Structures are given as C-alpha cells and as structure tokens.
Amino acid sequence: ARPRRRASMKLAIVAVGKLRDSGLRAVLDDYLARIRRHAPCDEVEIRDGNAAEVAARIDNVIPARSRLVALEVGGERWDSRQFAAFVGRCEQDAVGTLVWLVGGADGLPAQSSARAHKKLSLSALTFPHRLARVVLAEQVYRAFTMLRGEPYAH
Numbered sequence: 089a090r091p092r093r094r095a096s097m098k099l100a101i102v103a104v105g106k107l108r109d110s111g112l113r114a115v116l117d118d119y120l121a122r123i124r125r126h127a128p129c130d131e132v133e134i135r136d137g138n139a140a141e142v143a144a145r146i147d148n149v150i151p152a153r154s155r156l157v158a159l160e161v162g163g164e165r166w167d168s169r170q171f172a173a174f175v176g177r178c179e180q181d182a183v184g185t186l187v188w189l190v191g192g193a194d195g196l197p198a199q200s201s202a203r204a205h206k207k208l209s210l211s212a213l214t215f216p217h218r219l220a221r222v223v224l225a226e227q228v229y230r231a232f233t234m235l236r237g238e239p240y241a242h
Contacts, residue, residue, distance in 0.1 A: 139198065151185045157206045
C-alpha cells in the first residue's frame, strides 16, 4: 500500500469589492494561476456594505481550520523573506487554509480584523485596495518560489 500523501495547505484571498479594472484583473489572474501550481488558491470577492454586513459576509466564507491574515495599514511590516517564512510555517503547521483578508475602500471591519491571527501591512505606502490584492498575490507567488528554491525570487 502506498503511503497517504498529506493534503496540501489551501489559500484564499477574501477581498471586499470586485476587481473591475481589466488590466489589474489580468495581472491578478496570472499570479493566481502561478500560485495554483504550488497550492490550491481561491479568490472570494465579498460585496461591500456597512461594517456589520461585510463582517458577516466574511465570516460566512472562512473555512474551518483557517489561519487569518488581515491586511491593515498599521500591521506588521515584513520583507519578502519573512513573508515566505510565514507561509512556510503555515505549511509545516498543516494549516487547512491560509486566508488573506483584503478590505475595501474603507478597510476591513474592526471585528473581522480582530479575528485575524496576524495583521500585515504590505508597505508604508498607501495602495488602492484593488492594487493591494495584486501586490499580495505576487508576494504569495514569490514566497512559494523562495520556499521551493525556484529561480523567480532573486
């Protein structure tokens, strides 16, 4: 009998609002496809609304056994190596789903951010939320290439 292969960690980017810009959509879709070569990855777009509505919608899509990372202006600032190390630790810890929460124009509802295991700032710069989603996806892909010793990340 063959040894059972451990299920790989899944990823999910849960974002408030739709990404309508066709150029950004194409870049994001490219990075999502690259990520999926390493791990299953879903993108879930949540309809905007008041904070309570958005928080409820986010709660409804978060799978069991998830580790949540909220993108927040005041969150920790990691370099790409620290980011990759975090993703690697989540893989080693057999996290079911690593969920990245991306707020809309008004950020994330406070209760959604409070549920997160980590709060991360992508930069000291301010990005539009739709661009932050692309930057996040690129860093997730970069993390996997670093962890696997692939040539993308130099």
